[in-house]
Amino acid sequence: MRKFDEQHELDSMNGALKLRGEINKIIDKINSEGYSNVAWLGQGGTYASAMQAVIHMKEKSSIETFVQNAAEYDVTGNKRITDKTLVIISSVSGTTEEVVKAIKKVNEVGSTVLGFIDKAGSPLAKLCTHVITYPENEQLKFFMVGDRLMNLAGEFPDYDEFYKEMDEHFAEDIVEVAKKSDSFGKEFAEKHHDDDIHYFVGAGNQWGATYSYAMCYWEEQHWLKTKSIEAAEFFHGMFEIVTRDTPVTVYVGEDSQRALSERVAKFLPEICGNYTIIDTKDYELKGISEKYRGEVSPFVFHQINNRIDAYIEHINRHPMDIRRYYRQLPY
Numbered sequence: 001m002r003k004f005d006e007q008h009e010l011d012s013m014n015g016a017l018k019l020r021g022e023i024n025k026i027i028d029k030i031n032s033e034g035y036s037n038v039a040w041l042g043q044g045g046t047y048a049s050a051m052q053a054v055i056h057m058k059e060k061s062s063i064e065t066f067v068q069n070a071a072e073y074d075v076t077g078n079k080r081i082t083d084k085t086l087v088i089i090s091s092v093s094g095t096t097e098e099v100v101k102a103i104k105k106v107n108e109v110g111s112t113v114l115g116f117i118d119k120a121g122s123p124l125a126k127l128c129t130h131v132i133t134y135p136e137n138e139q140l141k142f143f144m145v146g147d148r149l150m151n152l153a154g155e156f157p158d159y160d161e162f163y164k165e166m167d168e169h170f171a172e173d174i175v176e177v178a179k180k181s182d183s184f185g186k187e188f189a190e191k192h193h194d195d196d197i198h199y200f201v202g203a204g205n206q207w208g209a210t211y212s213y214a215m216c217y218w219e220e221q222h223w224l225k226t227k228s229i230e231a232a233e234f235f236h237g238m239f240e241i242v243t244r245d246t247p248v249t250v251y252v253g254e255d256s257q258r259a260l261s262e263r264v265a266k267f268l269p270e271i272c273g274n275y276t277i278i279d280t281k282d283y284e285l286k287g288i289s290e291k292y293r294g295e296v297s298p299f300v301f302h303q304i305n306n307r308i309d310a311y312i313e314h315i316n317r318h319p320m321d322i323r324r325y326y327r328q329l330p331y
Contacts, residue, residue, distance in 0.1 A: 001182045003310040006175055013171035016137035020144050020163065026130045027148045030112055036084035037064035038149065041106070043071060043098045045216040046090045046138065051208030052298060053088070053142040059256055061150045070102040083110030088145060090115070090138045094122020103127045116141050139209070139298060162292055169287020170296065177283045177303040185307025188276065192247055193315045195224060199238070201250040201264050203231035204257030209298050213305055221320040222312055231260040235267075244273045252279040253297035278304055 040050030050067045057065050068078055068087075081087065087106050091099060094117045103113060107127060115128035118135045125131050132141070151159040192198060198218065202210025207230055214228035229238045231250070242248060248268060252261040268275040280293065280300045288296060313320050325331070 001179070001307075001310075002186075002314055004178060004182070004307075009175050009178065010171045012136050013140070013174055016134060016140050017163075017167055017170065019132060019134055019141065020148075022132055023141070023144050024148050026114060026132075027145060028152065030086055030114075031149070031152045034084070035086045035112065036082060037066070037080060037086070039066055039068045039078070039081050039085050039087045039111075040142070041068040041070055041073065041087055041089050041099070041102060043069065043096055044220075045212050046096075046099070048208040048212030048216070049090060049138050049142055050088075051211065052139055052205055053146050053208075055205045055207060056143055056295075057146045057150060061146075061153065061155045063149060063153060063155075065146075068102075070096070071098040073102045073105065074098060077105070081106060081109055081111055085109075085111040087111045087113045088115075088142065089113065089124070089128070090117070090141065091122075091124050092118045092135070094119040094124040096124070100124055100127070114145070139302070143295075158292075162295070165288055165292065166296075169285075170299075173285040173287055174299055174303055177285075177300050178307060180283060181304040181307050185304065185309075186311045188308050189311030189315055193224075193312045195247045197225040197227065198247040198249065199242070200226060200228045201231050201234055201248065201261065202228065202253075203251075203260040204253055204255040205294075206251045206253045206255075206261075206298050206301055207231075209301060210251055217305065217309060217320075220323070220326065222309070222316065222318065223324070224312075231257070231264050234264045239267075239271070242268075242272050244271070246272055247274050247276075248272055249276040249278065251301055252277060252281075253294065253301070254280050255294035255297055258294070 040053045042050040047069055054065055054067050089099060100123050103124060106113060113128045114130045115124055116132050117125040120133045147156055147159060150156040200210050200214045211228045214226040218224045218226040250261055250265045252258060252265055265277045280297045283300050285293060
């Protein structure tokens, strides 16, 4: 398997899950002090993860929660963000210009800021009310925050049972997904590594990651043209430009919006001969109960996408950490 370190994957996932005690201590304190709403603020990939956090919560929770794009907040603000708002952010570098500016503005309002910042002592870390430093698994950290908030609100009665399974089995299960999807990832990369444009379709708690995969991975890191489309919107414009040879990939997860992706997957063979369906039901998660599979579907897709990326990077001889413009030029 290209660029796959099994022990690193196990350690990374288990390490993230072990943050739950630290996360809960912070969230329990915020909950006891009272808050009015939750804003998930981000830019680029972190904005996409914020979308997933909101979708993750909205069908289960009455807690007011919303996504806020950092650059947009910098110029328009948001009256819903007040001194009673919990603002949650994540950053690898801790220096993302738009987010730094937004959090300075948030601090003027007086909101509580919880930051998952990979680099301690970075500008963003210094601006947060609470900071947790740990690399990778951003989506899982966001989901753990949302789950604890819902649990404290009496909206996630299975919280303890769910996380018992996660703590005991999830890292090993995810590694097995990576192993099973490796040959698929190689074949997909060989077929699509030089597509003129590729369309990615997602729904539910996978939509944010679909948006991110198209933009942050294929466009930013592979320099391949893409478009992401919500499954619910596929039949309202986009499908008119799909022909026999148009590359289209559909993510079919197991959350409540599965039917929206299934509808696209069922229709595509009528008009297209170059489609791919990625369905989490094709991957076993031995330690996770059937009723929780929808909760963890995005992590299954993430492992599959990682395998695709490893082979596209190799075939195209383009390291994914090279950028033309990002942080190379002032803008």
